[in-house]
Amino acid sequence: MRFHGEVAVVTGGAGGIGRASAKLLANQGARVVVADIDEASGQESVRQIEQDGNDAVFHPVDVSDYHSVQTLADFTVRTYGGLDIMFNNAGIFGDGAENVINMPVETYRRMVAINQDGVFYGIKAAANVMKERGGVIINTASIYAFIADRNQLPYHATKAAVVGMTKAAALELAKYNIRVVAIAPGMIDTALIDPWREDEHVWNTVQKAHMRRKFGTAEQVANVVAFLASDEASFLNGHEYFVDDGAASFKR
Ligand SMILES: NC(=O)c1ccc[n+]([C@@H]2O[C@H](COP(=O)([O-])OP(=O)(O)OC[C@H]3O[C@@H](n4cnc5c(N)ncnc54)[C@H](O)[C@@H]3O)[C@@H](O)[C@H]2O)c1
Structure with missing residues (x-):
């Protein structure tokens, strides 16, 4: 067992990478709060974890609302x-339909509210609890923090912000023995990339963006998350870790 009753909160725990990570953390001995805006799918994650004989509970959260994230942290400590x-x-991911010239300002603002503000709120609320006995904060960035695609400007902006916040928070929180790291996944086969699924040409092109020409799986990312959360990663701090089959490393 990697964990011995450590308490983990997984936001986005109703879907792809979050569900796989919640399941793996619980399987390796953590007690998990599955948090998501999608209550039905979040409860399904909990059901699957309990079916494996492990410990989890669901709590709703809208990460774009600080009060909601704070309520989640309070619930976790109470529970x-x-x-x-x-x-x-x-x-969330963009639908890839709009060039920056036509991009509605609301699309940009919503992306910032969820992908960027949500991570800031999560860091702030968690650190307030963790300052007593240390902890680990893992933020999901993306290879899109480092390489550009067309029509995804708000997504790039928010994921680059996640990388920046990870470094700054790691430095500020080090004195509380809180590690802060980020993961930068390549394209992972989850509901997030459904917009690409409809067009076979796009789908195949995106697969080829990886050195071994295949999407990653949520489970492959979860393995890295569990490692980063564990004591095996105790000297890892303030960086992003690519989980991308080299996608951000080569010229296409
Ligand atoms: N799938 C990929 O290719 C890929 C690549 C790089 C990074 N990521 C990142 O991984 C993370 C997880 O994505 P995924 O691929 O598992 O997709 P997903 O769509 O399966 O999961 C995202 C989850 O976030 C939840 N969510 C959305 N808005 C929310 C809000 N306001 N409050 C609370 N929960 C909310 C959704 O309900 C969903 O369960 C995202 O941050 C995404 O940007 C994904």
């Missing part, structure tokens, strides 16, 4: 007595 691992993972 499990603390918070050791915060996985700020909830996020």
